[in-house]
Amino acid sequence: MPEIAPVPLADLTTLQVGGMPRRLVEATTQDELVEVLTGLWDEGESWLVVGGGSNLLFGDDEFDGTVVLVRTSGIERISSPREGYVRLKVQAGQNWDELVAQTVAAGLRGIEAMSGIPGTTGAAPIQNVGAYGQEIVETLVEVDLLDEATGEVSTVLASELGLGLRTSVLKQHYGSVPERPAVILSVTLELEQVGHGDVPVRGPQLRGALGLEEGAAVSLAWIRETVLAIRAGKGMVLDAADRDTYSAGSFFQNPVVSAEFAATLPADMPRWPMAPVEQDDVVIPLDRFDGYLPTRDGGMPPVKLSAAWLIEHAGMRRGFSLPRSRAGLSTKHALALTNRGDATAEEIAALARLIQQRVQAEFGVLLQPEPVLFGVEL
Known part of the structure; x- marks a missing residue:
């Protein structure tokens, strides 16, 4: 077993908080990762993958x-059945932003708007990572999974992962367990070969973030550079010299509510209607048709709200912190809870609880945490 000297989780997380584990194991190959995890499961030992x-x-x-530290790496280029596309099989421990950089350098379109997102590739499908209108669900073909229940490795199609807004069947939501307990070993993406010239920018959300008009065409490299600059301005690109980046990124999910509830909230609050739920057609035999069609369920599509707006308008502006606390909101972005210097996990959690309470009291919305919480309660 590739065991190494334990260090505090504070040394292994971007929030830089967390206690000492009894054992620390570093898996640098897929075989090592499978061997370590199945051994731990057979022994019934408590474990955490990082x-x-x-x-x-x-x-x-x-x-x-x-x-268990996942330190596997590697990108394998394989053929795609679709003309003009290529598939990449990526090891779970591969640095995500390094992967994005390599796809842009190779002229492959599909994940360039997700530049600068920290973490590893194996974590990306778990919460269906996305930014500026791009999500991994758009390019994900399949994953290789190590199933906790059986200890078996299987290839699972993206369509079977329940990918939604920052969620999947693999994600451990706060207060619950994953629908499918498993560990991702590798990820296969399918990307479009567009080269290094200017190409039309897809999606109004991405064009809006980049300040482009409909029909505008730019290079993938330009998109990456611009996204990195935007994220850096919000403290969302890791920088050892910038305390605003000592965070877990967006700490709360943008809540999704009914259109009827959204209509009761202030008109100037940013909101984005979600796609309506598709419903099967209803077939009515002619001998039973009375001239009236049944009402469709669901009504208006649900609406996604801005968690950052809710936080700031509940009275907690950027840079807010509790008295004598070393945790605070980022000075650049209200959604990031930051470690201002030697903060404890409890100080981060206390700030998160206050934010939840104030937003719920002011607007009737309970914000849900986006990170995985281990040994911490909100």
Whole structure:
């Protein structure tokens, strides 16, 4: 077993909080990762898998178990059945932004708007990562999974992962367990070969973020550089010299509510209607048709709200912190809870609880945390 000297989780996460595990194991190959995990499961030992540590809030207490560091890497280029496309099979521990950089350099379109997102590739499908209108669900073909229940490795199509808004059947939501407990070993993406010239920018959300008009064409490299600059301005690109980047990125999910409830909220609050739910056609035999069609269920499509707007308009502006706390909101973005210097996990959690309480009291919306919380309660 590739065991190494334990270090605190504070050294392994971007929030830089977390206690000491009893054991620390580093898996650098897929075979090592499978061997380590199946061994832990057979022994019934407590365990936690950590990739880039960018979406994890770990408690201050010592962890009487094993932390498995996923340090596998590698990108294999394989053919695609679609003309003009190529597939990449990427190891779970591969740095995500390095992958994006390589796809842009190769003239492959599909994930360039997700430049600068910290973490590893294996973590990306778990919460269907996305930015500026691009999500991994658009390019994900399949994943290789190690199933906790059986210890078997299987290839699972993207359509079977329940990918939605920052969720999947693999994600451990706060207060619940994953629908399908498993560990991703590799990810296969399908990207379009567009080269290095200017190409039309797809999607109004991406064009809006980049300040482009409909029909505008730019290079993938330009998109990447611009996205990185935007994210850096929000403190969302890791920088050891910038305390605003000592965070887990967006700590709360943008809530999705009914259109009727959204209509009761202030008119100036940013909101985005979600795609309506598709419903099967209703077939009515002619001998039973009375001239009236049944009402469709669901009504108006649900609406996604801006969690950052809700936080700021509940009285907690950028840079807000509790008295004598070393945790605070980023000075650049209200959705990021940051470690301002030697903060504890409990200080981060106390700030998160206050934000939840104030937003719920002011607007009737309970914000849900986006990171995985381990040994911490909100």
